[in-house]
Amino acid sequence: MKKTIFASVLTVSALAFAGCGSEDTANTAGEDGTFEPSKGIEMVAPAGSGGGWDTTAREVARVFGETGIIDENMTVINREGGGGAIGWAYVHAKEGDAHSMFVASPPLMFVPLNGQSEHGHEDFTPLANMIADYGAFAVREDSEFEDLNDLFDQMKDDPESITVIGTSAPGSMDHMQFVRIAKAAGVDPTKIKYVSDQEGGALTAVLNGSVDVFSTGVGETIEQVRAGNIKVLGVTAEERMEGEVLSEFPTAIEQGIDESFVNWRGFFGPPGMDEAAVDYYEAKFQELSESEEFAEVREKYGWNEMYMGSEEYSEFLEGEKEEIAALLEEIGLGQ
Amino acid sequence: MDAFQGLLTGFQVALSLEGIMFVLIGVIVGTLIGMMPGLGPISAIAIMIPITYGMDPAPALVMMAGVYYGAVFGGSTSSILLNAPGISGTVATAFDGYPMAQQGKAGKALAIAAISSFIGGTVSVVLLMLLAPALSSVAISFGPPAYFALMFMGLTAISSLSEGSTIKAMIAAVAGFMVVTIGIDPQTGTQRFTFGNVNLFDGFDFLIIALGLFAVAEVCMLILNRKNRSLSDDQKLGSLKLSKADLKEMSGPVSRQSFVGFLLGVLPGAGATIASFISYIFEKRIAKNPEEFGKGSIKGLAAPESSNNAATSGAFVPLLSLGIPGSGTTAVMLGAFLVLGVQPGPLLMTDRPEIFWGIIASMYLGNVFLLILNLPLIPYLAKILSIPRPLLISLVIMFSLIGVYSISFNVFDLYMLLVFGALGFAMRIFSFPAPPFILAFILGGMMEQAFRQSMTISNGSLSIFVDTPLPLSLLLVALISLLVPAFLKWRSNRLAYKQR
Numbered sequence: 092m093k094k095t096i097f098a099s100v101l102t103v104s105a106l107a108f109a110g111c112g113s114e115d116t117a118n119t120a121g122e123d124g125t126f127e128p129s130k131g132i133e134m135v136a137p138a139g140s141g142g143g144w145d146t147t148a149r150e151v152a153r154v155f156g157e158t159g160i161i162d163e164n165m166t167v168i169n170r171e172g173g174g175g176a177i178g179w180a181y182v183h184a185k186e187g188d189a190h191s192m193f194v195a196s197p198p199l200m201f202v203p204l205n206g207q208s209e210h211g212h213e214d215f216t217p218l219a220n221m222i223a224d225y226g227a228f229a230v231r232e233d234s235e236f237e238d239l240n241d242l243f244d245q246m247k248d249d250p251e252s253i254t255v256i257g258t259s260a261p262g263s264m265d266h267m268q269f270v271r272i273a274k275a276a277g278v279d280p281t282k283i284k285y286v287s288d289q290e291g292g293a294l295t296a297v298l299n300g301s302v303d304v305f306s307t308g309v310g311e312t313i314e315q316v317r318a319g320n321i322k323v324l325g326v327t328a329e330e331r332m333e334g335e336v337l338s339e340f341p342t343a344i345e346q347g348i349d350e351s352f353v354n355w356r357g358f359f360g361p362p363g364m365d366e367a368a369v370d371y372y373e374a375k376f377q378e379l380s381e382s383e384e385f386a387e388v389r390e391k392y393g394w395n396e397m398y399m400g401s402e403e404y405s406e407f408l409e410g411e412k413e414e415i416a417a418l419l420e421e422i423g424l425g426q
Numbered sequence: 427m428d429a430f431q432g433l434l435t436g437f438q439v440a441l442s443l444e445g446i447m448f449v450l451i452g453v454i455v456g457t458l459i460g461m462m463p464g465l466g467p468i469s470a471i472a473i474m475i476p477i478t479y480g481m482d483p484a485p486a487l488v489m490m491a492g493v494y495y496g497a498v499f500g501g502s503t504s505s506i507l508l509n510a511p512g513i514s515g516t517v518a519t520a521f522d523g524y525p526m527a528q529q530g531k532a533g534k535a536l537a538i539a540a541i542s543s544f545i546g547g548t549v550s551v552v553l554l555m556l557l558a559p560a561l562s563s564v565a566i567s568f569g570p571p572a573y574f575a576l577m578f579m580g581l582t583a584i585s586s587l588s589e590g591s592t593i594k595a596m597i598a599a600v601a602g603f604m605v606v607t608i609g610i611d612p613q614t615g616t617q618r619f620t621f622g623n624v625n626l627f628d629g630f631d632f633l634i635i636a637l638g639l640f641a642v643a644e645v646c647m648l649i650l651n652r653k654n655r656s657l658s659d660d661q662k663l664g665s666l667k668l669s670k671a672d673l674k675e676m677s678g679p680v681s682r683q684s685f686v687g688f689l690l691g692v693l694p695g696a697g698a699t700i701a702s703f704i705s706y707i708f709e710k711r712i713a714k715n716p717e718e719f720g721k722g723s724i725k726g727l728a729a730p731e732s733s734n735n736a737a738t739s740g741a742f743v744p745l746l747s748l749g750i751p752g753s754g755t756t757a758v759m760l761g762a763f764l765v766l767g768v769q770p771g772p773l774l775m776t777d778r779p780e781i782f783w784g785i786i787a788s789m790y791l792g793n794v795f796l797l798i799l800n801l802p803l804i805p806y807l808a809k810i811l812s813i814p815r816p817l818l819i820s821l822v823i824m825f826s827l828i829g830v831y832s833i834s835f836n837v838f839d840l841y842m843l844l845v846f847g848a849l850g851f852a853m854r855i856f857s858f859p860a861p862p863f864i865l866a867f868i869l870g871g872m873m874e875q876a877f878r879q880s881m882t883i884s885n886g887s888l889s890i891f892v893d894t895p896l897p898l899s900l901l902l903v904a905l906i907s908l909l910v911p912a913f914l915k916w917r918s919n920r921l922a923y924k925q926r
Contacts, residue, residue: 139472139758139834140468140471140472140475140758140761141472141475141757141758141759141760141761141762141765142761145761146761146764146765149475149476149765153479168835169472169834169835170834170835171628171834171835171836172624172625172627172628172834172836173610173624173625173627173628174610174627174628176624176627177624177625177627177834177836180624205615206617207610207615207617207627208624209624251885254882254883256879260610260611260612260613260614260615261613261614261615262615263615284882284883284885285882286570286613286878286879286882286883287612287613287879288570288612288875288879289612289875290694290695290872290875291694291695291744291750291751291752291753291757292570292573292694292695292750294748294749294750295565295566295568295569295694295744295748295750296569296570296879298566298748299566299567299568299569300569301569301570301571301883302883313769314749314769314770314771314772314773315749315771315772317772317773318771318772318773320772391767392764424615
C-alpha cells in the first residue's frame with residue numbers, strides 16, 4: 092500500500108513541520124550574564140509559504156546557518172491566518188522564551204490599529220530591523236499622468252475621478268502609504284477612493300484601465316516597467332534607490348512632496364525576553380546584516396539594508412505608530 | 427517563428443534526462459497527493475520550496491508544475507470512489523463520478539476521468555504553446571465589472587444544480603452566501619460574523635467546506651446505512667472498457683470544455699474550481715437529457731474533468747506571461763520562482779526562454795506520463811472500494827483531517843470540518859442539495875468583492891455593468907440562460923395543454 096506509506100510519511104513531516112516548538116521557556120542566560128542558545132531556534136512566519144514574510148524568514152535562517160553566525164539550528168514554521176494575528180498570538184503565548192522569534196513588517200502596526208489583533212509591536216521584544224522596502228505608485232504606460240504632482244493635482248480638482256487599487260485592506264499598508272504621501276501633497280485624505288483586491292487582480296485592473304493607480308511595493312513594479320506596461324510616478328523612499336530600473340524611479344521628496352514611507356522588515360521575540368538574549372540576537376543580526384552572504388540575498392530580492400538595534404527599532408516604531416494612528420483617525424478608520 | 431524556436435528550446439529542456447526525471451517525479455508526487463482527500467498541491471509545492479533551493483531553476487519549476495497538474499489529474503480518484511474531493515478542483519467531479527461508482531461502474535468512471543483529464547490537459551497545453559504570448563491580453567481583459575458579470579452568470583445555474591425542490595436549493599445557496607461573508611471584509615477591513623475569534627478572520631478555506639459537506643457527510647451516511655450490503659459485493663469495480671457509445675457521449679463535452687476550462691483558467695482568480703463548476707453547468711444546460719446529470723452521467727463526469735485540467739494549464743498564462751498569480755497554488759509557485767531567482771513576468775519569455783518554454787513543453791510530456799501511469803492503476807485504485815467498510819470510513823476521516831490540518835496547521839479548522847460535516851449530514855437527511863451551497867460559496871465571495879469594487883470605481887452608478895461590451899454580454903448570457911429554460915417549459919406546457 093504505497094498510498095498509505097506515502098501518506099504516513101507526509102503526516103509525519105506535516106506534524107514535524109508544525110510541532111517544532113517545544114514548551115521550554117526556561118531562562119537560559121549563563122552565569123556571567125551572557126546568553127547562548129541551548130537548542131534549536133524557532134522562527135515563525137505568521138503567513139503561508141511563498142510570501143514576503145516566509146521568504147525573509149527562510150533566507151535569514153538559511154544564511155545564519157550557512158555562515159555559522161548562529162550554530163544552533165533555526166527552523167522556520169508557518170502560522171498563517173488573520174493577516175498575521177494568529178502567528179502573533181502564537182508567539183505572544185511563549186512569554187520569556189529565548190528560542191523563539193518571528194519576522195514582522197508594518198502590518199504588525201496596521202492590523203492592531205485596525206482592531207484586528209490584540210497584539211501589536213509593543214507587546215513583543217524588538218530584536219533588530221534588517222531590511223527596508225518602499226512603496227511605489229504606478230499607472231498604465233499610456234496614462235496622461237507624468238509625475239505625482241499631475242496625479243495629485245487631478246485628485247485635488249476632482250477626487251472622484253481617480254481610483255487607487257492595492258492588495259491590502261483599507262487602513263493597511265498599500266492604502267495608507269498612498270494616503271500618507273497624497274496628504275502631504277495637499278490632497279484631502281478623506282476623499283481618496285481606494286479599492287482592495289486580494290485575489291491577485293490589482294495589477295490586472297490597472298493594466299486594463301478599470302482603475303487608475305496601483306499602490307504597491309517597488310519590487311512588484313520592476314518587471315512591468317521593464318516590459319513597458321506601466322510607469323512608476325513616484326516611490327516612497329527618502330532617496331533615489333540603487334539598481335538597474337530602481338534608480339529611474341523618482342521619489343516623492345524629489346517632486347516637492349516632503350513625505351516618505353518605509354516598509355521595514357525585522358525580527359521580534361516573545362514578550363519578556365531576557366535582556367542577555369536580546370543583546371545576543373541584536374549582535375548576531377548585525378553580523379548577518381553586514382555579511383557578504385546576506386548582501387547577496389538583498390540584491391537577489393531587491394531589498395535595501397536597514398539595520399536597527401533593539402532600542403533604536405523601538406523608538407522608530409513608536410514614532411511610526413503615532414503618525415499612522417493619527418492618519419487613520421483622520422480618514423475615519425481609527426479604532 | 428519565435429514560438430516554434432522557443433518550443434524547440436523547451437523540448438530540449440523537457441526531453442533531457444534531467445527534465446524527464448523531474449517531470450516524472452513531479453507528476454507522481456502530484457497524482458498521489460491529489461488522490462488523497464484534502465491534500466492539495468499548495469502544501470506539496472510549499473514543502474518543495476526549501477528542498478529545491480540551489481537547484482537549477484528549470485527542472486525545479488518543471489517538477490513543481492508537474493505536482494500542480496498531477497494533483498488535479500489525480501484528484502478525481504477520491505471524488506469518484508469516496509465522494510471525498512481530492513482537491514477543490516474536483517468537487518464537481520463527484521457529482522456524477524460518485525453515483526457511477528455506486529452503480530458498479532467505478533472502473534469506467536475512473537477511465538473516463540483519466541481520458542478526459544488527459545485530453546483537457548493536452549488541448550490546453552497546445553493552446554498554451556500557440557497562444558501564451560497573445561493570451562496575456564485576454565488574462566487582463568476582465569475588470570471588476572466583468573468578473574461580477576461572470577460570477578453572476580455562474581450563479582444563474584443554482585436552480586439547475588439541484589434535483590427536486592428549487593426552494594431547498596435556494597435555501598442552501600443562501601446559506602453558502604452567508605458562510606462566505608464570514609471573516610474580514612476586504613473592502614472595508616470590517617470583521618463580519620467573526621465574534622472576535624481570530625481563527626475566523628480569514629473566513630473558511632474552501633476545502634473545509636467541500637470535505638465537510640461531501641466526505642464527512644458521506645461517511646455519516648455510510649455509517650447510517652451500514653446494514654445495506656448492496657455496495658459491498660464484488661461487482662462494484664465493473665469493466666474498465668469504454669464502449670464506442672461511451673466515447674461518443676464524452677467526446678462532445680470533452681472537446682467543448684477543454685476550451686472553456688482553458689479560457690477560465692487564464693482569468694486570474696477563476697481557476698480550476700470555478701472552471702469545473704461552470705463546465706458542468708454548461709453541459710447540463712445544453713444536454714438533451716439533463717435529468718441524468720447527478721445520477722451518473724458520463725457527460726457530467728467528462729465535463730468537469732476536462733475543464734479542471736485545462737484550467738490548470740490556463741492558469742500558467744497569467745503567471746508566466748504577466749507575473750500575476752491567478753490562484754492559491756500559482757501564488758505559491760510565484761514564491762518558488764522568486765526563491766529560485768527567476769522573475770516571472772512579461773519578460774520571462776525573452777529573458778529566460780528555457781524556463782518559459784521548458785515548463786510548457788514539460789506539461790505535454792507530463793500529461794502523457796499521467797495517462798500512462800493512471801490507466802493501468804485503475805483496477806488497483808478501484809479496489810479501495812473493497813476495503814472493509816469500517817476501515818475505509820476511518821481512512822476517509824483520517825485523510826480529511828490531515829488534509830484540513832495541512833492547510834494552515836490550525837486545530838480550529840478541524841473542529842470546523844466536523845461542524846460542516848454535521849451540516850452536510852443534516853442537509854442530506856432533510857434533502858437539501860449540497861452543490862448550490864458549494865457554488866454560492868465559491869462564486870459569492872468573488873462576486874461580492876467585484877461588485878463593490880465596481881461600485882467604488884463608478885461612484886455608485888450601476889451603469890458600469892452595461893457601459894462596456896464585456897460585462898454587458900456576460901449579463902445577457904446570464905439572462906438568456908435564465909429565461910430560455912423557463913420559456914421552453916412554458917411552451918411545452920402550453921402545447922401539452924392544447925393537445926389535450
